[in-house]
Amino acid sequence: MASMNLNRVYIPANARNNQYILAEFKPENKFYDCFDNLKSCYERIARQLFALCDEYELHNVHLIANDKLPIVRFHEESHCLQTEKQILFFYNPQYHEAHKTYYHDDTAAKKIRLLFLATGDDIRANAAHFHNKVTKTLDALHNALTFKNVTFKVRDHQHLTYDVFAKSKGNKESYGYKLRSLYPRxxxxxxxxxxxxxxxxxxxxxxPVTRSLKTEYQHLLLSDDCSQFYKTIEDLFLSACTNKHLTHSAFVANGRLPIIRNSRTDKSDGNCELQKLSFNIDNSDVQIKSIWQSDGLVDTMHFVVVAKASDKKDVGYGKFMNQVESMVKTFTSSLAISPQKQDINIRFFQHISYQY
Structure with missing residues (x-):
């Protein structure tokens, strides 16, 4: 059906929508000097924050002052898991609610982060209303803070997640999306x-690097060198991208989770858990990031396709996502992945950030 309208992508009706807004600021020493101790600082901000959230009907909000990056995902059960570098929130927007704080009372956070998770139905349709409620809360919180000279960096994140093989599994119902960019929307x-x-x-x-995938490519997997296996996967992926005119892409197979950033504001970097990848979306030249470890086989391989500025159409990103879907199907068919048996979940991200 997508071929009927290149600017509209048809996504399964059971696709999942998520939205969260992260507002963060870097407290200086004189900010902390306004409080008796770190615990009283974080608890006071939390009390003010959560009181305002009750007023503006924001039902799932967290104060994070442990310098861990929040990662948000959909799940039928509510969980918060922490690693050395990440704090992972799993929740269902339809019914999970919480107001919680995460901090070390003996360590001053380099950043204080306020995480607002969207709740309710029709997340995408109500995204602008949710954003307005968050900015009203930030305004009121800014006025309530003892130290006024605070600038928030606000990041609005929206995800649309679905199995690209949903139709092959009998899920025939779909909905046409234009996927307009956030600013005009x-x-x-x-x-x-x-x-x-x-x-x-x-x-x-x-x-995932399944048993069947390892069996298919066992001739490329040596006990201490996986480079030929990864190079083969990389070549198949990049060839599929080239055929669909997708020029900004990444392949990550080093055990780290890729985090995508704009090169105007961030440089590529990494730590033991996260792989930050920066792309210049204003430059149409081919930009490829390929990062894998030759001495070990990872459990999961990650792939990224970034929309460049010229992919931003007035009608939306529907054409871009049709190209991505077609590429994924071509690529996975070359890996002998069964559409009837295996899920390949595409997550469509839209982010907008600014100083507030």
Whole structure:
């Protein structure tokens, strides 16, 4: 059906929508000096924050002051898991609610982060309204803080997740999306964003290294060298991207989770858990990031396709996502992945960030 309208992508009706807004600021020493101790600082901010959230009907909000990066995913059960570098929130927007704090009372956080998780139904349709409620809360919190000279960096994240093989599994019902960019979509819904902002739009998918995949490529897997296996996967992926005119892409197979950033504001970097990848979306030249470890086989391989500025159409990113879907199907068919038996979940990301 997608071929009927290149600017509209048909996504399974059971696709999952998520939205969260991260507002963070870097407290200086004189900010902390306004409080008796670190615990009283964090607890006071939390009390003010959660009181305002009750007023503006924000039902799932967290104060994070342990310098761990929040990662948000859909799950039928509510969980918060922490690693050395990440704090992972799993929740279902339809019924999970919480107001919680996470901090070390003996360590001053380099960043204080406020995480607002969207709740309720029709997350995408109500995204602008949710954003307005968050900015009203930030305004009120800023006025309530003892130390006024605080600038928030606000990041609005929206995800649309679905199995690209849903139709092969009998899920025939779909809905046509134009996937408009956030700025005009918010403007049309009376949500004003600063003209000076940064946007990123991209899609990710992951492929587990299953027994069948290892069997298929066992001739390339040596006990201490997986380079030929990864190089083969890389070549197949990049060839599929080239055929669909997708120029900004990444293949990550080093055990780290890829985090995508705009090169205007962030440089590529990494730690033991996260792989930050920066792309210049204003430059149409081919940009490829390929990072894998030759001395070990990972459990999961991650793939990223970033929309460049020229992929941003007035009607939306529907054409871009049709290209991505077609590429994923071509790529996975070359890996002998069964559409009837294995899920390949595409996650379509839209991010917008600005100083507030």
């Amino acid at each position: 918010y403007q049309a819904r009376n949500c004003t964003l600063p003209a000076d902002h940064s946007e990123m739009t991209y899609a990710t998918f992951s492929i």
